[in-house]
Amino acid sequence: MSGTLTLNKITAQRGISVGEAAKKIADLGWNPSYVQEAMTFPTDYKITKAPKDPMKQVLRSYFPMQEEKDNRVYGALDAALRGDMFRNVEPRWVEWMKLFLAIIPFPEISAARSMAMVGRLAPGEDLRTGFTMQMVDEFRHSTIQMNLKKWYMENYIDPAGFDITEEAFGKCYATTIGRQFGEGFITGDAITSANVYLTVVAETAFTNTLFVAMPSEAARNGDYALPTVFLSVQSDESRHIGNGHSMLMSMLKEPENHLLLERDMRYAFWQNHAIVDAAIGTFIEYGTTNRDKNKESYAEMWHRWIFEDYYRTYMLPLEKYGIKIHHDDVQTAWKRLTEKHYVHKVAQFFAVGWSANFWRIEAQTDKDFEWFEHKYPGWYAQFGEFWKWYEKLSHRGQTNILFNSDVGYVYPHRCWSCLVPCLIREDIVTDEIDGKLHTFAHELDRWTAVEAFAGEYQGRPTPAMGRFSGRREWESVYHNVDIADAIKDLGFVRTDGKTLVAQPHLRFDQKEMWTLDDVRGHILKSPLQTLREMSPADREKHLAEYRKGFTINPCN
Amino acid sequence: MTAVQTESAKSGAAGSAVFPDSDSRKYRYFEPRSKRATHYEDVTVDVQPDPERYLLQDWIIAFPNGKGAYTKDNTAALSSNWHAFRAPDQEWERTHYQRQSRIEAMVQAVIANGRKSGAPKSFDKAWIKILQNHLGAWKHAEFGLGTSLMQAQRYGYTQMINNATLTNSSYKLRLSQDITLYLAEIGMDIPGFDDAAGKRAWLEDKGWQGTREAIESIMGSPDYLEQYFATNIVFEPLVGELFRSGFLMQVASSNGDFITPPVISSAEADYERNLANTIDLMHLLVTDNQHAAHNKKLFQGWVNKHVALANKAAAGLQPIWSQPHSKPVQYADARAQSVERIKKILGELGLTLPKE
Ligand SMILES: [Fe+2]
Ligand SMILES: [Fe+2]
Numbered sequence: 001m002s003g004t005l006t007l008n009k010i011t012a013q014r015g016i017s018v019g020e021a022a023k024k025i026a027d028l029g030w031n032p033s034y035v036q037e038a039m040t041f042p043t044d045y046k047i048t049k050a051p052k053d054p055m056k057q058v059l060r061s062y063f064p065m066q067e068e069k070d071n072r073v074y075g076a077l078d079a080a081l082r083g084d085m086f087r088n089v090e091p092r093w094v095e096w097m098k099l100f101l102a103i104i105p106f107p108e109i110s111a112a113r114s115m116a117m118v119g120r121l122a123p124g125e126d127l128r129t130g131f132t133m134q135m136v137d138e139f140r141h142s143t144i145q146m147n148l149k150k151w152y153m154e155n156y157i158d159p160a161g162f163d164i165t166e167e168a169f170g171k172c173y174a175t176t177i178g179r180q181f182g183e184g185f186i187t188g189d190a191i192t193s194a195n196v197y198l199t200v201v202a203e204t205a206f207t208n209t210l211f212v213a214m215p216s217e218a219a220r221n222g223d224y225a226l227p228t229v230f231l232s233v234q235s236d237e238s239r240h241i242g243n244g245h246s247m248l249m250s251m252l253k254e255p256e257n258h259l260l261l262e263r264d265m266r267y268a269f270w271q272n273h274a275i276v277d278a279a280i281g282t283f284i285e286y287g288t289t290n291r292d293k294n295k296e297s298y299a300e301m302w303h304r305w306i307f308e309d310y311y312r313t314y315m316l317p318l319e320k321y322g323i324k325i326h327h328d329d330v331q332t333a334w335k336r337l338t339e340k341h342y343v344h345k346v347a348q349f350f351a352v353g354w355s356a357n358f359w360r361i362e363a364q365t366d367k368d369f370e371w372f373e374h375k376y377p378g379w380y381a382q383f384g385e386f387w388k389w390y391e392k393l394s395h396r397g398q399t400n401i402l403f404n405s406d407v408g409y410v411y412p413h414r415c416w417s418c419l420v421p422c423l424i425r426e427d428i429v430t431d432e433i434d435g436k437l438h439t440f441a442h443e444l445d446r447w448t449a450v451e452a453f454a455g456e457y458q459g460r461p462t463p464a465m466g467r468f469s470g471r472r473e474w475e476s477v478y479h480n481v482d483i484a485d486a487i488k489d490l491g492f493v494r495t496d497g498k499t500l501v502a503q504p505h506l507r508f509d510q511k512e513m514w515t516l517d518d519v520r521g522h523i524l525k526s527p528l529q530t531l532r533e534m535s536p537a538d539r540e541k542h543l544a545e546y547r548k549g550f551t552i553n554p555c556n
Numbered sequence: 557m558t559a560v561q562t563e564s565a566k567s568g569a570a571g572s573a574v575f576p577d578s579d580s581r582k583y584r585y586f587e588p589r590s591k592r593a594t595h596y597e598d599v600t601v602d603v604q605p606d607p608e609r610y611l612l613q614d615w616i617i618a619f620p621n622g623k624g625a626y627t628k629d630n631t632a633a634l635s636s637n638w639h640a641f642r643a644p645d646q647e648w649e650r651t652h653y654q655r656q657s658r659i660e661a662m663v664q665a666v667i668a669n670g671r672k673s674g675a676p677k678s679f680d681k682a683w684i685k686i687l688q689n690h691l692g693a694w695k696h697a698e699f700g701l702g703t704s705l706m707q708a709q710r711y712g713y714t715q716m717i718n719n720a721t722l723t724n725s726s727y728k729l730r731l732s733q734d735i736t737l738y739l740a741e742i743g744m745d746i747p748g749f750d751d752a753a754g755k756r757a758w759l760e761d762k763g764w765q766g767t768r769e770a771i772e773s774i775m776g777s778p779d780y781l782e783q784y785f786a787t788n789i790v791f792e793p794l795v796g797e798l799f800r801s802g803f804l805m806q807v808a809s810s811n812g813d814f815i816t817p818p819v820i821s822s823a824e825a826d827y828e829r830n831l832a833n834t835i836d837l838m839h840l841l842v843t844d845n846q847h848a849a850h851n852k853k854l855f856q857g858w859v860n861k862h863v864a865l866a867n868k869a870a871a872g873l874q875p876i877w878s879q880p881h882s883k884p885v886q887y888a889d890a891r892a893q894s895v896e897r898i899k900k901i902l903g904e905l906g907l908t909l910p911k912e
Contacts, residue, residue: 013671016740024736024751028699030759034769035776040707042619059730060664060737063656070650086569094568105603109715110625112722116710119703128703132729135706139722140649146599147648153581157568160577166602167585170610179605179616186710187617187625222568419616455620469618470611477612490612495584499576508573 022056022129029125041117041190042464045260049253050124051246055239062133066140069232073144076228077151085224086155091360091506093221094152096287098161098359100214101149102169103178103279105142110185111203111240112138114194118247121190130243137236148229157508160494160501161358168358171490173474174350180419181275188453188466191251192264199244201268205310206276207237213284213301220290252321259460262324265315267452269326270444273333274418277302281343282350286364291371299337299376307334329444336424341376344383345423351390352409355400355483355519357502358492363391388555394504396518400483401504403522408553413527413546414473415441417449425549430531433468437532476526484520585610589642596646602639604715609639630711631781632854634847638713641837643720645829652723656730659822663734667741670815676742682881683811684746687739690876691816692754693764694799695735698823700771701791702728704783711780720833721784727826738819766872767795770865785855786862788834789905792827793898794866799873800824802890810882835904842905852906859902860910867912870894 016024115135119128153162161168169175185198211234215227251257281298296304311330319325336342354361364372364387372379386409393401401407412421413428416438422428427442431450440446449468456462471477478486487493492501498515505512531539566572570581583593586601593601605611606626615624628638647655670676679687705725712718743749757764774786800820808816841851870891877887899909 013668014744016737016744021737021740024740025733027755028696028732028736029703030696030755032772032775035772037707037776038778040778041710058737059656059733060660063653063660063730067653067657070653074650084569087567087572089568091568106605109603109718113710113718116707119706129729129733132702132706132726135709135722136652136726139719140653142603143599143649146603147595147650150583150598153583155570157570157572158575158578159570159580163577163580163582163584165583165585166605167610170605171612176613176616179611179613183615183617183625187615187619463620465620467618467620467622468616469622469624470614470616472613472616474613491585494577495580496576501577508575508578510575513575 018056018058021058021060022053025058025129026053026124026126029128037120039120041120041194043121043190043192044462044464045121045189045191045251045257046254047121047123047191047247047251049250051122051127051250053126053130053242053246055130055242057129057133057239059129059132062136066137069235070140070144073228073232077148077225080224080228081155083224085222086157088222089156090221090223090289091157091508092289092362093218093223093287094156095158095161095360095362095506096283097149097152097223097226098165098168099172099174099357100279100283101145101152101162102165102172102358103175103181104210105145105149105166106169107178107182107185107202108138108142108145110138110182111198112136112142114185114190114198117186117190117194118243122247122250127243127246130239130246134236134240134243137240141233141236144229144233148225151225158360161360164358164491164501167491172358172492173353173356176472176474177275177279177419180271184271189264189462189464191247192260192267192465195244195247195251196261196264197268197271199240200248201265201272202276203237204241204244204314205269205306206272207234208305208309209276209280209298209301211237213298214280217284217288217290220292220295221288252318252323255322258322258324259458260462261318262326263452263457265318265323266326266329266444267448269315270329270333270442271418271448273306273336274415274420274441274445277333277337277342278346278418278420281337282347285343285372286347286361291367293371293374297375298343302337303334306330332442332444338376340424341379341382342424344372344376344379346420348383348386348409349412349421349423351387351504352402352411354502354504355402355500355514356487356490356492358490359501360503360506362504362506363387363394365391383552385552385555389552390504392555396512396514400519400522402483406553407555408551410546410550411525411527413439413531414475415439415445416468416472417441417445419472419474422546426547428543428546430543437528439528439531473526473528475524476529478524479526479529481524482520483522483524484516486524487516487519586639594642594646596648596651597642599648600715600719601642602715604718606713626711626713628713630713631779633781633841633851634844635713635841635851636844636846638717640840641714641716641720643716644832644836645720645723647719647723647829652726656726659730660734663738663819663822666815666818667738671741671745674745675813675815676745679742679746679813680811680881682879683808683813684749686876686879687742687813687816688750688753689757689761690754690873691735691804692739692751693757693761693767695732695739695754696758697767697771697795698728698735699732700775701787702726702732704771704775704777705787707775708780708783717837720830720837721780724784724787724830724833727823727830731823731826734819734822738815742815763872763875766865766869770795770862770869773862773865782858784834785838785858788827788831789838789901790859790862790866790898791869792831793894793901794863795869795873796827797824797897798870798890798894799876802885802894803873803877806885806890807877807880807883810884811880831901835901838905842907855905856907859907863898863910
């Protein structure tokens with residue numbers, strides 16, 4: 001081994017160990033005695049034990065490491081352009097990136113903001129560097145994703161939709177789901193949002209589907225840019241997961257936190273499932289042209305990452321600390337993804353509403369059908385005819401599928417909790433909040449909105465807990481409005497003032513592109529308002545019908 | 557076989573077909589500051605939404621008091637257009653990492669080279685005590701500002717404000733760590749160096765209590781903009797630059813220390829950027845077409861409060877100037893310079909320095 005004894009090593013001076021450095025840095029904090037810090041982030045949790053930083057990192061090594069990662073990302077983007085990536089990219093895939101990349105920078109920067117919250121609530125300063133790195137990481141994620149989106153806009157055949165991205169994010173009926181996700185990181189009880197919902201569940205459980213599964217599918221569709229950026233993003237996550245776990249461990253030390261933790265794990269798991277699986281499941285299963293039967297389906301990946309890795313190795317061990325884990329929730333989510341075709345129903349819903357979107361959705365074809373049936377037995381009987389209709393109605397002059405009664409699709413109620421509609425029709429439930437009727441996709445969504453997001457939980461006051469607010473049912477914003485006027489109001493019109501941003505096909509030909517005139521003359525309705533206006537008897541009848549579901553008519 | 561894919565374009569590349577907006581290759585939802593949007597604007601503007609831009613459904617989660625994720629009343633300042641601010645330093649992730657890692661590389665190289673040549677051993681004895689006690693205490697001031705700005709970056713009404721605050725926090729926390737590790741490393745070369753003395757001085761020495769009170773007052777403010785304002789408009793010129801530039805940078809070399817100045821110098825460059833950002837934001841507010849008078853009055857109040865604290869802090873540090881063997885600069889001169897500096901800064905905002 002004498003070969004390794006280099007001159008460099010002989011002359012190298014004594015340095016301080018990383019552990020020693022981290023210890024000294026953690027000692028930078030003190031307890032203020034002149035002015036107390038304002039407790040501006042409300043929480044009902046009690047945290048007295050200072051969380052420990054198992055990773056012992058310092059900014060000195062952090063910044064160069066990240067710069068190096070960046071160099072690789074930007075180098076790869078340049079290389080992708082030199083290699084003419086966009087000549088071979090699948091437009092079906094890139095179109096869905098208009099939705100995905102409209103959503104994701106906001107949850108990312110929200111994660112940066114939430115570091116302020118955990119940073120102040122954590123006693124001691126051991127984890128401060130970890131929180132600082134995560135804050136800067138999330139700033140990185142947000143702006144690197146905006147940069148990627150800009151790059152698609154500059155180089156992809158149809159930039160429309162990318163060019164209105166952040167505005168579209170605030171308005172679209174699909175991005176509303178992503179807003180629920182991002183706002184969930186920063187609003188309400190600071191620990192519920194910034195620790196449990198963001199880190200313990202979203203980052204620890206669901207970032208694999210976001211940042212690992214998405215890149216694989218991108219590469220299968222000729223997109224080498226997204227993998228470069230998102231695998232780089234994912235490489236920061238293990239540190240974030242470590243931060244969250246340390247916080248969690250110090251919270252577990254207080255028995256009075258246990259009930260809140262049970263509540264928050266339950267809420268966060270269910271809602272992450274409802275939101276992330278809806279969105280990422282759709283991108284991966286419906287945004288791809290690759291129908292290799294040997295690749296894992298979204299459900300198969302979910303089983304590996306969420307069920308085997310997260311549930312078995314992260315959630316279950318919490319039981320030994322006295323946290324009640326709701327095993328049946330995990331099973332229910334799994335059943336929704338498999339037997340109940342959750343992702344497929346979401347994709348169908350997005351497709352039905354294509355005209356109010358800001359990206360193109362093309363029909364699934366025979367080649368896709370085979371794969372779906374192989375991976376999700378029973379798929380064709382439920383969705384085959386629908387996609388044939390969709391293709392048929394993708395031509396101008398046809399009646400917009402959203403209003404076309406020949407199809408047989410019934411527009412769904414919106415879930416007041418996860419904001420994904422009540423697509424598994426038999427599971428819809430209703431309840432009242434402050435005397436107002438609401439619809440929920442599942443009993444657990446009802447529980448979330450009515451019982452968890454309230455000022456009291458199982459007899460215990462929870463004054464810091466958030467509330468669901470705003471005009472949560474998107475459809476109520478355009479109740480009784482002509483779809484053409486709604487699209488105009490949304491700004492989802494190209495700059496010629498008439499061609500829609502969204503299109504139900506990938507035909508890049510002006511003659512084929514739908515305009516406001518092609519969709520005008522149909523009135524949007526809010527299912528919730530309509531339900532509220534019914535008499536109690538009619539309402540029960542309506543809901544009983546709704547639970548029975550619908551049948552798509554044969555498409556000839 | 558009804559679903560047939562027809563006429564799909566063969567290439568997904570820009571320009572391979574012409575149709576409405578096939579050439580729309582700029583973000584078209586915001587007004588750039590100049591003719592063309594900068595890269596910083598493209599990756600920053602409107603990523604944080606609000607009911608004006610463009611939350612159709614308003615905030616969909618609320619705090620128990622009914623407020624949404626971001627509200628304008630997190631500061632007492634008012635603006636007719638919070639969205640107008642653009643950070644002059646144009647920082648986004650890539651430039652931030654490039655700059656931070658360049659500084660880290662420079663600082664580490666300077667320390668390593670200095671130690672290799674045995675430099676710390678030839679520091680003047682009195683100077684070593686100064687580094688140990690006073691630079692050792694100072695690192696806590698920088699850290700306090702860093703954590704305070706980390707808190708503040710949660711509260712601004714726009715992405716531009718919050719990201720500028722975030723990078724300011726990152727610079728401060730880096731600096732506090734740089735100083736910490738610098739002292740620990742030279743401490744290994746200097747027999748008897750007491751690495752814990754700095755924190756003791758910070759917590760107990762009479763001379764440092766004014767600085768600690770000024771810092772804790774910034775940390776304790778519930779108004780994020782006051783935190784940002786007090787840091788860059790008041791504390792930095794009156795205490796930060798006074799101690800870093802007006803003492804360390806000018807006195808070190810004549811006491812045999814050629815390492816401390818380059819370690820600290822990055823802080824001055826950091827501050828120039830953060831000051832430019834802060835002045836631009838505050839300038840918008842004091843020239844607001846509806847709220848200029850309100851903001852000016854508010855800011856003058858902040859100036860009065862934090863200048864009093866900073867003056868006390870500076871006065872407490874005064875004895876340090878007479879501690880080194882070689883005294884190339886007098887406290888009075890350094891202080892005069894820093895008073896000039898803050899006068900200039902306040903002048904740009906139409907604010908005045910209160911009399912002592
Ligand atoms: Fe992230
Ligand atoms: Fe993260």
